[in-house]
Amino acid sequence: MSAPDRGLRAHVVVPDRGVDVRLEVGPDECVALVGPNGAGKSTVVEALAGLLRTRGGSVVLAGRELTAVPTHRRRVGLVAQRPDLFAHRSVAGNVAFGPRATGASGREARHRSATALAAVGAAGLADRSPATLSGGQAQRVAVARALATDPALLLLDEPTTALDVDARAEVRDALRTARSGRPTLLVTHDPLEAVALADRVVVLQDGRVVEAGTTDAVLRRPRTPFSASFSGLVLVPGTATATGIAPDGGGELASGTHTVPPGRPAVAALHPTAVRVRPDGSGVVRTVTAVEPRDGLVRVRAGDLVADVTVATAAALGLAPGATIGLAVDPDEVSVYDPAGA
Known part of the structure; x- marks a missing residue:
């Protein structure tokens, strides 16, 4: 399979929400999706994850047409604002849950869990209960949980919004590791996060793409009022x-x-x-x-x-x-x- 075939090509059409968005994300590229509230960002994420039925359009990931594929078979990892860890499982058990749910053996799931936790600097948390974790620690575990499934696409939906400044920095480091080697879509309201993680920025307004370009170009030379405000x-x-x-x-x-x-x-x-x-x-x-x-x-x-x-x-x-x-x-x-x- 050629490198371009490992990327994402999507056309998300949800008439009820007024959304008609075309996106392309390269195989080792992170694209930041930004825009005012109600612009359609969450709709795009839900459609790509298979959580929302679309009307028309298409989602092609690594050469596979996913429009009719159920969520659990898409190989899409999602890190949202809240980690939502299972309270009754240890950190290691939380991270191993994804591989087990997709058919991995217990031994393989434990190996993937340990590898993912080490990748985000959270190996020392493996035996902890989620209730004992700080916000930043819990979000790093959520990133590891997504990594453990070896996703073909990573969706980051405002992953640091609920964290304090110090925790955001440590989670960004984990996200930088997670996004490497796979197409990643980042929804954010934080220009520093876009600078730290994204290669390109796509601006949505009223369910349409109104501006797109490299992160540097959009932040330095914005062409819409929202992107100017986003850049300060x-x-x-x-x-x-x-x-x-x-x-x-x-x-x-x-x-x-x-x-x-x-x-x-x-x-x-x-x-x-x-x-x-x-x-x-x-x-x-x-x-x-x-x-x-x-x-x-x-x-x-x-x-x-x-x-x-x-x-x-x-x-x-x-x-x-x-x-x-x-x-x-x-x-x-x-x-x-x-x-x-x-």
Whole structure:
């Protein structure tokens, strides 16, 4: 079997939910599936896992058509938000359950369990009861449980959402091991998780793919409002100039990265923390429309521009709705490009 045949090609069609999504995942590739709530991410995961009946479309995995294949015969591993371990089984017993359920002997199942636990750094937990595990430990066991079945496809459905920061880091290490050598689909709301695990990002909205590209391309040069928000960036529409962009709201921003010919539609991507508020009103002049707290800073919205400043700065400048301010951004912090991707 050639390498491309070990990947995933899927067309998920669920009219009742307004979902019509085409996906391809290479044999050793992780694709992050992102989008706002209700975009269709969970529907795609359920369809690929065989938990949801689809109407039309197809799921082809490693050259096998799986559309009519029941869940337990698909060779699909799923790691969800909650580990949902069997309370009456030891950690080793939980991980061995999958191989046993698919016909492995007791000896083989125990071997697979031990191997999978070692792969995610959880060998020392084998004899523990699930009730004694921390959240991060339990999720690593859930990853091992999926690995023990030797899945042809790995589905990661927001696998670290319920964990604290420290636990997320250790589980990401386990997921990095688990995704190696097999097609993996990662549903996440965490850009750091996408950076750590994914080769490509696919953006869903209203049940359709609206943007796709390498992780670096989507995070650095987003083309939709959601992907910009996911990346922590702000998109400023306007017209390209010789040195940057003239925003639709007036003024001009210089850019160290601009390839769009002058006069053509363009967008500028910039991070709110890179925007400086100038008390003398120089720079791009805007009227403050909103001031709101955000992650220990103050987010100042001024039309099409957004600046994150310290509380002390906001107080010193008297920032409030209706105030006229000047905004400046270092050219190296502004990326100008064609929003259509041409």
